[in-house]
Amino acid sequence: MNNTEITGDSKAIVTNQPGIHEKLAEIVNKHIAHPSQKPIQAHTQQAFDEINKVVQAFIGEVILDSCCGVGQSTRLLAKQNPAALVIGVDKSAHRINRNVDEVEHDNGQGKVENYHLVRADLNDFYRLVVAANWPVTKHYILYPNPWPKAKHVQRRWHGSAVFPQIIAVGQEIILRSNWLLYLEEFQVAASVLSFKGDISTVNVTQPLTPFEAKFHASGQQCWQLHICK
Incomplete structure (x- = not known):
């Protein structure tokens, strides 16, 4: 296993996996x-039924922000796409209910709604969305x-049982990580379903999430996988 590298206050990814997981396609x-x-x-059925209405x-562009955490990315995407309906989803009530004031008020231009x-x-x-x-x-x-x-490959989204539904959602899929191998694996998994994507570095100017x-x-370095169908 690689040694843990400390960079600033954030530890780099440590893995015992040298490349694409050998059983990923299987x-x-x-x-x-x-x-x-x-x-x-x-609780998920009830939450879905409410937002599905x-x-x-809504008539217009719908943007889905999965694993949105405290919702900073959801608010920023809404601010950047004012004509769109942006929906952030996270499993944690604690994270969802936290307030991110710096995005709520757009320099006096009004509240992002x-x-x-x-x-x-x-x-x-995901299954309900599809x-x-x-x-x-x-x-x-x-x-x-x-x-x-x-040993935890099936806990990654591309190794999970719901991956076929994940890849079915959206005309474009934008995935970011500080672990390049995660994106490479997602790219390979998507190719099994005949979808192609490109990986590039992220030039962080306004971070979309606290993790970023x-x-x-x-x-x-942060990386982005962009799949355009």
């Missing part, structure tokens, strides 16, 4: 052949938990 194909039959959790009544934060389990939420055929234009997944140990700010301040 795992993705298994999930394609055998879709998840797990019952939808009641908003989505179905074209977004909603939803507490839900994305493993269930079933409801949401017209998502851009699907952001910003700095997901890397689960860097090789922390990684940037620590001198770590």
